[in-house]
Every structure is written in structure tokens, then in C-alpha cells.
Amino acid sequence: MKDTQSPELIQPLEIENVSRRRFLSNAGIASGSFVLGVQLSPAIASVENQTDEVKTSDNFSPDVFVSIEPDGQVKIICHRSEMGQGVRSTLPLLVADEMDADWSRVTVEQAIGDQKYGSQNTDGSRSVRKNYLKLKQAGAIAKTMLTQAAAIAWKVKPTSVEIKQHKALLKGSNQALDFGQLVKVAATLQVPARDQLQLKNENEQVYIGKEDIKLLDGELITQGQTTFGFDVDFEGLKVAVIARPPVVFGKVKSFDASETMKVPGVIKVVELPALTPPAAFKMLGGIAVIAEHTYAAIKGREKLKIEWEHGTNQNHQTQAHEQVFREALKKPSTVVRKRGDYSSAEKSASKTFEADYYVPGLAHATMEPPAATARIKDEKVEVWACTQTPQSAQANVMRTLNFPQEKIGNIEVNVTLLGGGFGRKSKPDYVAEAAYLADESKMPIKVLWTREDELQHGYYHSPSYQKLAATFDQNKKVTGWHHSMVNHPIGSTFNPAAKTAGSADLGQGDMMFDIPNILVDLGDTETFYRIGWVRSVTNINNAFAAGSFADELAHEAGKDPKDFLLELIGKDQAVDFSKDDYKYGNYGEDINQYPASTARLKNVINLVAEKSGWGKKLPEGRAMGIAAHRSFLSYVATVVEVSVNKGRIKIEAIHSAVDVGKVLNPDRVRSQMEGAAIFAASLALYGEITAENGQIQQSNFHDYPLARMTDIPEIQTHIVKSSELPTGIGEPGVPPFAPALCNAIFAATGKRYRRLPLKQFGIV
Amino acid sequence: MVELKINGQTQKLDLDPEMPLLWALRDFAKLTGSKYGCGKGLCGACTVHIDGQPIRSCVTPVSAALGKTITTIEGLSENGDHPVQQAWIEHNVPQCGYCQSGQIMSASALLANNPAPSDEDIDTAMAGNLCRCGTYPRIRKAIHHAAKLAKEVK
Ligand code: FES
Ligand code: FES
Numbered sequence: 001m002k003d004t005q006s007p008e009l010i011q012p013l014e015i016e017n018v019s020r021r022r023f024l025s026n027a028g029i030a031s032g033s034f035v036l037g038v039q040l041s042p043a044i045a046s047v048e049n050q051t052d053e054v055k056t057s058d059n060f061s062p063d064v065f066v067s068i069e070p071d072g073q074v075k076i077i078c079h080r081s082e083m084g085q086g087v088r089s090t091l092p093l094l095v096a097d098e099m100d101a102d103w104s105r106v107t108v109e110q111a112i113g114d115q116k117y118g119s120q121n122t123d124g125s126r127s128v129r130k131n132y133l134k135l136k137q138a139g140a141i142a143k144t145m146l147t148q149a150a151a152i153a154w155k156v157k158p159t160s161v162e163i164k165q166h167k168a169l170l171k172g173s174n175q176a177l178d179f180g181q182l183v184k185v186a187a188t189l190q191v192p193a194r195d196q197l198q199l200k201n202e203n204e205q206v207y208i209g210k211e212d213i214k215l216l217d218g219e220l221i222t223q224g225q226t227t228f229g230f231d232v233d234f235e236g237l238k239v240a241v242i243a244r245p246p247v248v249f250g251k252v253k254s255f256d257a258s259e260t261m262k263v264p265g266v267i268k269v270v271e272l273p274a275l276t277p278p279a280a281f282k283m284l285g286g287i288a289v290i291a292e293h294t295y296a297a298i299k300g301r302e303k304l305k306i307e308w309e310h311g312t313n314q315n316h317q318t319q320a321h322e323q324v325f326r327e328a329l330k331k332p333s334t335v336v337r338k339r340g341d342y343s344s345a346e347k348s349a350s351k352t353f354e355a356d357y358y359v360p361g362l363a364h365a366t367m368e369p370p371a372a373t374a375r376i377k378d379e380k381v382e383v384w385a386c387t388q389t390p391q392s393a394q395a396n397v398m399r400t401l402n403f404p405q406e407k408i409g410n411i412e413v414n415v416t417l418l419g420g421g422f423g424r425k426s427k428p429d430y431v432a433e434a435a436y437l438a439d440e441s442k443m444p445i446k447v448l449w450t451r452e453d454e455l456q457h458g459y460y461h462s463p464s465y466q467k468l469a470a471t472f473d474q475n476k477k478v479t480g481w482h483h484s485m486v487n488h489p490i491g492s493t494f495n496p497a498a499k500t501a502g503s504a505d506l507g508q509g510d511m512m513f514d515i516p517n518i519l520v521d522l523g524d525t526e527t528f529y530r531i532g533w534v535r536s537v538t539n540i541n542n543a544f545a546a547g548s549f550a551d552e553l554a555h556e557a558g559k560d561p562k563d564f565l566l567e568l569i570g571k572d573q574a575v576d577f578s579k580d581d582y583k584y585g586n587y588g589e590d591i592n593q594y595p596a597s598t599a600r601l602k603n604v605i606n607l608v609a610e611k612s613g614w615g616k617k618l619p620e621g622r623a624m625g626i627a628a629h630r631s632f633l634s635y636v637a638t639v640v641e642v643s644v645n646k647g648r649i650k651i652e653a654i655h656s657a658v659d660v661g662k663v664l665n666p667d668r669v670r671s672q673m674e675g676a677a678i679f680a681a682s683l684a685l686y687g688e689i690t691a692e693n694g695q696i697q698q699s700n701f702h703d704y705p706l707a708r709m710t711d712i713p714e715i716q717t718h719i720v721k722s723s724e725l726p727t728g729i730g731e732p733g734v735p736p737f738a739p740a741l742c743n744a745i746f747a748a749t750g751k752r753y754r755r756l757p758l759k760q761f762g763i764v
Numbered sequence: 765m766v767e768l769k770i771n772g773q774t775q776k777l778d779l780d781p782e783m784p785l786l787w788a789l790r791d792f793a794k795l796t797g798s799k800y801g802c803g804k805g806l807c808g809a810c811t812v813h814i815d816g817q818p819i820r821s822c823v824t825p826v827s828a829a830l831g832k833t834i835t836t837i838e839g840l841s842e843n844g845d846h847p848v849q850q851a852w853i854e855h856n857v858p859q860c861g862y863c864q865s866g867q868i869m870s871a872s873a874l875l876a877n878n879p880a881p882s883d884e885d886i887d888t889a890m891a892g893n894l895c896r897c898g899t900y901p902r903i904r905k906a907i908h909h910a911a912k913l914a915k916e917v918k
Binding site (some may be wrong): 082084085214222223420706707708 | 790797801809837838864896897902903904
């Protein structure tokens with residue numbers, strides 16, 4: 001979520017011909033291959049991972065290998081984690097397209113966690129944005145060198161050679177050489193200077209931007225042949241499940257494992273160290289049961305008798321805390337953005353309108369719960385994990401095992417496929433558990449989290465309370481906007497003293513309405529369990545409140561909600577937040593490079609209105625709602641159509657228009673938009689995490705339900721054609737869905753729902 | 765020691781017959797295509813066929829499968845070319861892929877019983893299979909497509 005790096009697009013790129021380097025033998029690359037190393041990153045990627053293993057032996061740290069083996073097979077390393085967003089299909093596709101490789105002859109290898117790859121943190125919808133140009137350049141360099149190699153072979157000028165579909169063609173003849181035949185010569189060539197490179201334009205692309213790119217892992221997935229974190233297995237591997245303290249920062253007072261030890265297959269129990277603040281990515285503590293197989297471990301855990309000391313958080317009640325939230329917003333602590341003077345707008349208003357919104361705590365509920373395997377042998381730690389961030393997993397293992405920093409290279413983190421991530425798997429507490437248990441037990445250990453573990457011991461999206469207020473003048477024009485928000489801050493997970501949301505940049509401060517008086521502020525509160533980022537983070541609650549409130553104002557003003565949105569956004573401009581004394585993070589990117597463009601926001605609104613048939617006459621009991629939101633530098637507008645039947649709401653249609661700049665893989669943009677709408681439908685209809693006496697109440701899908709097929713209609717995604725820089729698609733589809741849904745329900749029933757989830761009202 | 769007939773092969777496995785079939789398949793028969801999602805029959809990730817019927821292997825003890833024919837995703841077709849698998853690829857259904865074995869096993873059982881299901885039939889048959897990534901609309905399309913493919917084969 002946090003961006004620790006400066007914009008990389010404009011940074012110099014180093015690419016070397018490393019075909020002759022010694023280290024390739026460990027990289028699984030056949031000898032005699034042509035290999036390009038690409039430096040993707042500034043040399044020091046993040047503070048927690050300052051090591052230089054590769055550089056000590058070599059002056060150049062090759063981050064991404066593009067290699068061609070003598071049989072012509074192209075291998076591309078993917079340094080980001082695949083969790084369903086299609087990154088393994090999309091990033092290597094950029095390289096393959098640029099070098100005119102045949103996609104069916106490309107193999108993608110998953111990178112281990114290593115600082116040399118730059119940031120591998122697959123989070124924040126930025127894998128494409130951060131790597132786009134560099135990967136294109138890598139492909140172009142490979143192509144240029146293959147061209148030169150062919151020119152040498154044919155003793156012609158490079159201009160007489162053309163590269164197409166894995167072959168060099170000699171212009172004006174029917175001679176052709178396959179990539180495999182060029183490997184030997186290419187391996188001896190100098191890397192061309194970047195100013196000699198010609199990057200493809202859109203018309204020249206073969207795969208990028210095209211439909212029907214088949215999923216890289218599609219066939220294996222449909223045959224059940226892929227390896228997820230849960231699936232890691234090898235001779236001698238033991239399985240562990242852990243009974244964790246029901247309350248965060250609680251600990252084991254005493255325990256009796258005698259019944260556990262009687263379960264056939266149980267090997268031993270290990271007590272984990274109690275957690276002390278800050279929670280960060282540390283283990284939660286508790287008692288681990290190590291067994292020969294999963295069933296024994298689970299049964300053994302059921303038989304544990306543990307007396308807990310619940311600790312400081314045991315009096316926390318979610319329900320009662322709502323009152324604390326409300327009080328906090330009577331006196332917001334931090335003004336984030338201020339334009340004009342909201343309070344004088346209030347005084348001169350002909351009308352003031354207010355509404356409060358509540359979004360509860362949410363869990364990631366990745367279909368695959370967290371899982372990690374560790375094996376320790378001769379000072380080397382091998383880890384296999386479904387992790388979004390192998391580098392912080394590596395650093396976390398180092399800290400857990402008190403491993404010397406200079407030996408961090410001895411910790412190898414292998415990234416499996418992830419059965420969903422959504423931010424949960426960027427928090428490697430479970431990896432620490434595996435490493436700790438492997439070290440303590442002197443056995444290779446796979447730690448599995450059951451669904452109960454996942455729901456009860458997560459890093460939750462915080463419940464939030466929001467107050468919105470707006471002022472109207474006599475002409476029903478909005479003259480003032482005030483948005484206050486309070487939640488348990490994510491920062492508290494890393495710094496227990498943190499009481500204020502670290503940022504209002506996710507959909508609260510950066511709202512794009514052109515209103516003369518704006519006040520955005522935050523309230524303070526304490527935190528009682530681990531808070532983390534969940535797909536689209538606080539955009540979830542901020543967009544719900546702001547998107548619902550805008551609709552309420554439209555009805556108040558007696559205007560069409562879509563027209564009213566366009567009116568609120570106002571003229572075409574790049575919103576200048578700095579004028580409002582607001583330091584806006586812009587998702588870590590330069591605002592000049594990725595401006596907050598009102599024209600693009602209005603464009604997605606118009607597009608979705610047109611495609612959904614906004615304004616058309618609908619059958620009795622049906623209605624549409626609309627919301628639009630910019631997040632992760634992308635623009636999304638969503639229209640939801642609902643029907644009401646005997647007081648029950650059914651979602652009948654979902655339309656979204658999305659502007660992500662240049663589109664690399666339209667099918668995966670669409671699938672992310674579909675997935676985001678369904679993720680958001682789950683939270684709008686059903687999602688609610690609550691604590692009683694500090695303990696999370698929900699435990700499985702019966703009390704933390706997710707949207708099912710019966711809840712979801714066809715989903716239409718309308719992609720804006722654009723040549724702007726590519727942005728992100730993993731998260732931006734989530735925020736506008738819930739407000740669009742509730743706006744539709746209001747249009748259909750006249751009832752306004754300001755709290756989620758809707759299941760509490762008995763209408764779904 | 766129990767004997768299980770899995771994907772056409774009889775295997776002798778040394779395990780407690782009360783063990784849920786899912787763990788027997790994954791940890792003992794080393795077939796990890798069937799997934800754990802909830803352990804309570806709530807998500808469908810662990811769906812396999814017993815005598816052609818879709819069951820939740822996480823809540824089915826091994827004892828209930830003795831003497832019966834078990835089919836897992838690994839044994840659904842010889843070359844991954846069951847009409848459902850083909851249709852899944854055609855529509856690029858998977859996102860993370862974790863729920864997809866279960867989805868495919870439920871869908872193939874549906875088509876075996878109902879060769880031309882309506883949208884409603886599909887929704888009812890598939891409602892027990894959760895997909896957190898949100899592939900439902902594509903699953904619906906792919907099942908219709910698979911129904912067509914299966915007809916062409918016949
Ligand atoms: S794992 Fe069996 S239904 Fe969820
Ligand atoms: S594809 Fe990820 S859970 Fe279904």
C-alpha cells in the first residue's frame with residue numbers, strides 16, 4: 001500500500017548482455033542461452049532489505065532475465081506475485097510483444113524474493129504502472145540484438161532484417177532464422193544504447209491491447225496441477241496448525257496438551273512467543289500442533305486445553321465503540337484539506353444537509369487462507385509461501401530467527417501461486433510462524449491457516465464512521481462540502497500510538513468536486529486488533545459515504561443524479577489539491593504525470609450512462625444508481641440496476657466504465673472489473689466483522705458470507721480507449737460499487753441505507 | 765489401511781477412515797487439485813465426484829467413499845480436455861484459480877445430469893461454490909459453452 005519508491009518510469013535503465021555470467025547456472029537457464037539482465041529498480045529498493053549479495057560478485061545486478069535458449073524457447077522472469085490479477089500473463093506479455101516472440105513459445109518463471117528485483121510488493125494496483133516502460137525497453141533491446149545477430153549471419157545491414165513471430169526474416173527473400181538459431185551470435189553482442197531503441201507503437205503490437213490472450217496458467221489450473229501455498233509438499237514435511245490467542249496481545253497462561261499428544265499423527269506441540277506491540281508482521285503467539293498430516297494437526301488442536309490471559313484489549317466491543325467514533329467526530333483532530341471557509345458557507349447557506357455513514361470491519365477472506373512452508377538446513381532457510389511480498393517475508397524471517405542482516409541472502413523465499421491476496425498476503429506473519437516452528441522443531445514445517453483462523457486472526461479493514469455535510473444556496477447549488485472520517489488507523493499496527501488515519505488520500509481528501517468551500521478532516525480513536533489494508537483500502541468507506549451523499553444531494557436538489565455528478569465535478573481541469581493546503585500523495589506518483597483529471601472522470605460517467613441506458617424507462621420496481629470514483633490513478637463509474645420484489649433487493653445489471661490509460665490486456669482488465677464488483681457486492685450485501693470482548697465473532701462463511709453466483713448478474717465493462725500512461729486495475733473497481741447499489745435501492749424504494757452491510761435490514 | 769478407488773486406480777492408504785476425504789486425497793494420495801476453503805461444506809472448493817455425484821470432500825469421511833468410485837479434478841479427463849475444461853479456457857474463467865477445481869467438478873456433474881441447463885439451473889447448481897475473485901459471470905457463460913461442446917462430441 002505504501003509507496004516507498006520514487007517514480008521509476010523516468011529513471012535510467014540498465015540492460016546488459018549477461019549470457020556469459022557465472023550466476024546463470026543457478027537461475028535454471030540452459031547453457032548456451034542468450035540472456036539479458038534488466039535492472040528494474042534503483043539499487044536500494046527498500047530500507048528493510050539492504051543487502052547486496054549479487055552485486056558483490058558482479059558489478060551489475062540483473063533483475064529480470066529475458067533469455068532465449070538454443071531451441072528458441074524464450075524465458076521471462078515475473079517478479080510480481082500472481083493472485084488472480086493476471087500479472088504472470090500481462091507483464092511478460094509486454095516483453096514478448098516488444099521482441100516479437102511467439103507467446104506460445106514463452107515460459108514464465110516466478111522470481112524468488114530478492115532485493116535485486118526492486119520492489120516486488122504486489123500491492124496498490126501498480127505492477128503495470130511501475131514496470132511498463134522498462135519491460136518494453138527490455139523487449140526492444142532483445143529484438144535489436146536479434147536483428148543484429150541475423151544481419152551478421154546473413155552478412156547484411158540490420159535494416160535488411162525484420163523480426164516477426166519468433167523469426168528473423170531477410171527482406172526481399174524467403175530466408176528466415178528462428179530465434180533459437182540466433183542465440184549463439186546474440187550472446188556475443190553489445191547491448192545497444194537506449195536512444196537507438198524504437199519502441200513499438202500501438203498499431204505494431206501483436207498481443208498488447210488485444211483480446212483473447214489466453215491465461216498463462218489457465219490449462220494447469222483447470223487440471224488442478226498448479227501449486228498454491230497450501231499445496232507445497234516434499235518428503236519429510238510436517239504440518240502445523242496453531243491455536244492463537246483469541247484477543248490480540250493476549251497470551252497463553254497455561255496449557256495441557258496430553259489429549260493432543262494421543263491423537264495419532266501428532267508429533268509435538270510448540271508454544272510460540274507472545275506478541276508485544278507493535279503487532280506489525282510478527283507472530284500472534286499461541287500453541288502450535290505439529291503433525292504428520294493436516295487432519296492430525298487439526299484434531300490435535302481441537303484437543304488442546306488452553307487457559308488464556310486476554311490482556312489489554314479484552315474489553316473492546318465493536319458495537320459500543322460506534323459511540324466513541326461519533327464522539328470523536330464532534331472534535332476532529334486533523335484538518336486535511338481546506339478550501340474557502342466551510343463554516344461561513346454554512347452561515348450563509350439557504351439549506352444545510354447532513355448524513356452519517358457507517359461501514360463495518362471487513363476481512364480479506366482469500367479463498368486460500370494463508371499458508372507457508374519453511375525448511376532450515378545448514379544456515380540456509382528455504383521458504384515457500386503464497387505471499388504478495390517475498391521481500392518483506394524474507395526480512396520478517398530474518399527478524400524472527402534473529403538472522404544476521406548480512407546473511408539475508410541465505411533466506412530464499414519462493415513464491416507460489418496465491419489463492420487470492422487482497423492485501424492479506426502482503427502481511428507475512430504466517431511466514432514468520434513457519435520459520436519459527438521449523439527452527440524450534442528442527443523439522444520442515446508447513447503452517448496452514450484454517451478458515452476460522454483466517455477470519456478470526458486477520459488484519460482487518462477498520463470499521464469507520466463518517467459525517468458528511470453540504471450547504472446549498474438559493475439556486476440549489478452546492479456551496480460547501482464537509483467530510484469527516486474516523487477509523488482505527490492502519491498505522492496502529494506498526495505504531496500503537498497512532499490514533500489518526502495516516503492519510504485521507506484514498507477517496508476522502510482527493511474528492512474531485514469543484515465546490516467553493518471544502519473541509520476534510522479526521523477524528524482520533526484507539527485500536528484493539530490488527531488493522532490492515534483490504535482491496536482498495538479506505539476508498540471502500542470513503543467512496544461509499546461520498547458517493548451516497550452526492551446522490552442524496554442530487555435528490556435534495558431535485559436533479560438527475562448523473563447530471564448532478566457532472567455538475568459537481570464542473571469544468572475540465574487537473575485538480576490542484578495544493579491550492580487547498582492539502583499535500584496529496586497521489587498513490588506515490590507525480591501529480592503532473594498522473595493528474596486528477598475531471599475530464600476523465602466525467603468521461604467515464606458519460607460512457608457508463610450511455611452504455612447502461614441511464615434514464616431509460618424501466619419496468620415497475622426497477623431502478624438504477626450511479627457512482628464514480630478515481631483511485632489508484634484510474635477512473636471508474638458504475639451503474640447498478642436493482643429490482644425489488646416483496647421487499648427483497650436483487651441486483652439485475654452491473655455496468656462499469658473504466659479508464660486505466662493504455663490497456664495492455666483488456667481481458668484481464670475486464671476480469672478485474674468483474675471481480676471488483678463481486679468483491680464489493682460481498683461487502684455491501686454481507687460483510688461484517690465485529691468484536692466482542694476483544695474477540696472476533698465471525699468464524700466461517702456461515703457468519704461471514706460472500707456473494708454467491710445467485711447474487712450476481714452479467715457484468716458489463718466498458719473500457720475507455722486511451723493513450724495515457726497505464727495505471728492500475730486491481731482495486732479501482734471496488735469503491736464505486738456499494739454507493740451505486742445503495743443509490744439504486746433508494747431510487748427503487750425511496751429508502752436510504754447509510755450503513756453496510758445490507759443484510760442487517762432484511763432486504764437481501 | 766483403507767482401499768480407495770481414485771481416478772480409476774485403487775490405492776491402499778494407511779489412514780483413519782473417519783478422516784475427511786479431502787485430507788486423504790491431499791495428504792495421502794498426494795492429489796492436491798482438490799482445495800480446502802472452509803472445511804465445513806460452505807464453499808465447494810473441495811468438490812469431487814463419488815459415483816458421479818458432486819460431494820464436499822471436506823465433510824465426507826473416507827468411510828463413506830469405500831467401495832465407491834472417486835473422481836478428482838486430476839482424473840476428470842485424460843488430457844484436460846473435458847468440455848468444461850475446454851470451455852473454461854475458452855472463456856479465460858480463472859482468476860487466482862484456487863476455487864476452480866471445485867467449480868469445474870460441480871459444473872461437470874451438473875452437465876452430466878442436465879445436458880442443457882438454463883441460467884437458473886446453473887445458478888442453483890453452482891450456488892454452493894464460492895469464488896472470492898468473482899468469476900461467476902464467466903462460469904455461467906462457460907457452462908453454456910461446455911453444454912454445446914458436449915453436444916457436438918456426441
Ligand atoms: S472446503 Fe469443503 S466446502 Fe469448503
Ligand atoms: S478464481 Fe480465485 S477464488 Fe475463484
